[in-house]
Amino acid sequence: MPQNKIKVLTSMSMLAALSLVMVAIINFPLIPAAPYLKYDPADIPILIGTFLFGTTAGLMLTAITVILQGLLISTDGGPIGIIMHFMATGSFVLVAGLIYHRSRTKRAAQTALFCGSITMTVVMIAFNLLLTPLFLGAPLTKVIEMLLPIIIPFNLVKAGINSILTWFVYKPVSKFVHKL
Secondary structure (H helix, E strand, O other): OOHHHHHHHHHHHHHHHHHHHHHHHOOEEOOOOOOOOEEOOOHHHHHHHHHHHOHHHHHHHHHHHHHHHHHHOOHHHHHHHHHHHHHHHHHHHHHHHHHHOOOOOHHHHHHHHHHHHHHHHHHHHHHHHHHHHHHHOOOHHHHHHHHHHHHHHHHHHHHHHHHHHHHHHHHHHHHHHHHO
């Protein structure tokens, strides 16, 4: 196996492991009315992997991390939780990765993180309308009532925090990985 592929696989494995450790250590409800909606920084290593290695790598990192997290750490969400998490992080990674890899500049990174955050929020509106009634056993009207006071703010805040933290840690991590 070529040296570069080993480096990429090793780096991606470390990012996936870091993502799992972060979610295991740091997770807390952001909105008291919905304690099942928890903030965690697990998307930060995934976004760093996306910026470092591309959108496809970011989506693979997302799939691996989300499945492992759903099976080993956040087991209360079950299959619906795994699907919801993949759609949230996957939509963020897809948009952010595509934008950033067109032009690897600070401005592109800002735009990528902003657009990824908005995309994640919009995608999660749709998936909450589809899957939250099954997850909570609540009628669709109840989920619609939760959109503005709970679901939209949660996704915007979570994505916003993870975007800001990614913005600050990406460059030092990138320099470290490229030195290896």
